[in-house]
Amino acid sequence: MTIETSLFGADAPRLRAVRQEGGKLRLIADATGLDEAGQDDLKARLTALAEAQPGVDEVLVALTAGKAAGPKLIAVGSGKGGVGKSTVSANLAIALARLGHKVGIIDADIYGPSQPTLLGTSERPEARDKQLIPVSAQGVKLLSVGQLVSPGHALAWRGPMASGALTQLIEGDWTGTEYIIVDLPPGTGDVQLSLIQKARPVGVVIVSTPQDLSLIDARRAIDLFGKTSVPVLGLIENMAGYQCPHCGETSDPFGQGGAEATAAEFGVPFLGRLPLSASLRAESDAGRPPAAGEGPAAAAFRQLAQAVLAQLDA
Numbered sequence: 001m002t003i004e005t006s007l008f009g010a011d012a013p014r015l016r017a018v019r020q021e022g023g024k025l026r027l028i029a030d031a032t033g034l035d036e037a038g039q040d041d042l043k044a045r046l047t048a049l050a051e052a053q054p055g056v057d058e059v060l061v062a063l064t065a066g067k068a069a070g071p072k073l074i075a076v077g078s079g080k081g082g083v084g085k086s087t088v089s090a091n092l093a094i095a096l097a098r099l100g101h102k103v104g105i106i107d108a109d110i111y112g113p114s115q116p117t118l119l120g121t122s123e124r125p126e127a128r129d130k131q132l133i134p135v136s137a138q139g140v141k142l143l144s145v146g147q148l149v150s151p152g153h154a155l156a157w158r159g160p161m162a163s164g165a166l167t168q169l170i171e172g173d174w175t176g177t178e179y180i181i182v183d184l185p186p187g188t189g190d191v192q193l194s195l196i197q198k199a200r201p202v203g204v205v206i207v208s209t210p211q212d213l214s215l216i217d218a219r220r221a222i223d224l225f226g227k228t229s230v231p232v233l234g235l236i237e238n239m240a241g242y243q244c245p246h247c248g249e250t251s252d253p254f255g256q257g258g259a260e261a262t263a264a265e266f267g268v269p270f271l272g273r274l275p276l277s278a279s280l281r282a283e284s285d286a287g288r289p290p291a292a293g294e295g296p297a298a299a300a301f302r303q304l305a306q307a308v309l310a311q312l313d314a
């Protein structure tokens with residue numbers, strides 16, 4: 001006999017398993033977040049409903065409690081530098097926040113931490129019991145390696161120092177945050193490997209421009225994350241197509257469609273493309289991320305954020 005979980009009404013989502021052996025019914029339910037009285041109530045309700053089923057003469061309810069779910073880390077990487085990975089990270093985070101999620105950004109780009117500039121903040125994080133408290137900007141929380149050194153100073157860090165800094169940022173106070181976008185340095189080096197080992201991101205988004213030189217390196221990034229079993233949520237093609245503001249004609253300075261073809265070649269999703277846009281560059285430099293506004297760029301980032309969420313659901 002099959003017992004429908006819908007019989008357990010509002011408690012059905014807590015059910016993790018229902019097993020029946022003859023007249024014995026065993027239920028496993030998730031009691032995460034419930035205090036002792038709540039757990040007793042849950043157990044009593046499940047038992048009563050199970051006992052009321054025809055043919056059931058013995059009911060056993062086991063409760064499990066998982067750790068409170070922490071934030072999900074979504075890495076944003078690229079093979080090559082300068083392809084717009086930081087710009088995409090900042091705007092993707094804001095677009096996710098505007099879709100109603102609690103979002104943070106970790107700026108782990110030790111070669112060029114640009115998130116404070118992109119988000120228009122120079123605030124420094126405070127520390128409580130050696131734990132960094134992210135600053136808030138544009139509706140998202142931020143911790144950046146750039147905040148750990150004086151402005152204008154180079155981060156002359158070897159691998160272990162970069163990994164140590166990344167750990168500090170990951171272990172910041174991210175209470176209440178659902179998703180953390182991690183803006184990685186370009187390439188496939190120490191920071192990427194540390195992130196994969198320490199924090200197991202739920203997936204990675206790869207940003208590439210359409211031309212072959214960028215895509216060759218994007219392939220290496222896909223390969224690294226594939227080899228370490230981090231799901232590639234998809235590829236974003238940036239700087240694809242330029243519309244002349246004077247004559248309106250569209251041209252493709254970096255070629256066209258290369259990232260979509262690469263995604264197909266590797267069997268990873270193609271999440272969408274962003275045009276080369278002088279206003280996107282100017283707004284980004286000025287610390288006014290387009291995703292926080294209302295124009296076509298905001299709509300494009302919202303679509304990318306929805307595509308990323310769809311891949312996470314999948």
Ligand SMILES: Nc1ncnc2c1ncn2[C@@H]1O[C@H](COP(=O)(O)OP(=O)(O)OP(=O)(O)O)[C@@H](O)[C@H]1O
Pocket residue numbers: 078080081082083084085086087088109111112114184185186238239240274275276277278280281282284285
């Ligand atoms: N779609 C776009 N149109 C116009 N300019 C863009 C676009 N995307 C990014 N840029 C500009 O390109 C430059 C590099 O972008 P960004 O810093 O995001 O790249 P990156 O891949 O993170 O670089 P890095 O190698 O430093 O990590 C910035 O000046 C940014 O404003």
